[in-house]
Amino acid sequence: MAVDVMVYLKEVFVLEYERGKQKAVRRNAAGCSTFLKITGYKRGKRTTSTYHSSTKNVIVRDPYMQQMQQHIRSTHRPYILYTDESYIHQKSTRAAATALTAAILDSPTLQSKVLVLDIFTGGTTAAKAPKDYHSMFNHVYYVKWLEGLLDELDGEGVSNAFIPIETVWAIVKNAIGRQYTEMTKFPEVKARLIDAFDNLTQ
Numbered sequence: 001m002a003v004d005v006m007v008y009l010k011e012v013f014v015l016e017y018e019r020g021k022q023k024a025v026r027r028n029a030a031g032c033s034t035f036l037k038i039t040g041y042k043r044g045k046r047t048t049s050t051y052h053s054s055t056k057n058v059i060v061r062d063p064y065m066q067q068m069q070q071h072i073r074s075t076h077r078p079y080i081l082y083t084d085e086s087y088i089h090q091k092s093t094r095a096a097a098t099a100l101t102a103a104i105l106d107s108p109t110l111q112s113k114v115l116v117l118d119i120f121t122g123g124t125t126a127a128k129a130p131k132d133y134h135s136m137f138n139h140v141y142y143v144k145w146l147e148g149l150l151d152e153l154d155g156e157g158v159s160n161a162f163i164p165i166e167t168v169w170a171i172v173k174n175a176i177g178r179q180y181t182e183m184t185k186f187p188e189v190k191a192r193l194i195d196a197f198d199n200l201t202q
Helices: 003-009 024-037 057-073 139-156 168-177 187-197
Strands: 080-089 097-106 112-119
Touching: 003 024, 097 139, 097 187, 112 139, 112 187
Parallel strands: none
Antiparallel strands: 080 097, 097 112
C-alpha cells in the first residue's frame, strides 16, 4: 500500500525521486509507510500477492490477447462487449459495500455505450456483510442481470458479440479511487460512479 501511495504522490508532483535509484525509492517508501501509520492505516496481514497469474493462465492469455488485437484493429470488427463487476467497501470493514456491475458495448456501427449499469449497497451490518464481494454477485443476481443485458442487446439489434471476461475498467476505477477517502459516504460513491460512466468516451 505504501508503494502505491508513493507512486501516486509522484504522479501528482508531491514527491520527487528517480525510479532507477533504489535508495531513493526505499527512503520514500519508508516515509509513505510512516505517514500511513500516523494517519491510522494498518499494515495488512496478507503475506502473498493479491493478484498473481499462474503459468497456465499466462500461456492461455497471450494467444487470446493476440487474437483479440486482430479483431479490435479490423475495419470489419465484430461487436465487443466488455463486462465487469467491482466493489468498494468502508475502510477496515466490509459491513457496508457499494457494488456495481455493467457492460460496455464497443460497436463498429454504433456509438459505444454503457448497458445495464447496476449500482447497489450490500450488507449494512457486520453480520450481514458478505465474506467476499463475489458473494454479492450470486447466481440468482447474475442470471437476472444477464437477462437484462440480453434484452438491451436485442433492442440494439446486436448479436454474436465477443465478450472478454474480467475486463478491468481502469478509467472508471481510477476516477473513483482517486476521490475516495475514509470520510466518503456511500451515496457520494454512487453519484461518482454514475458520473464516471456518463463521462466515458470511446
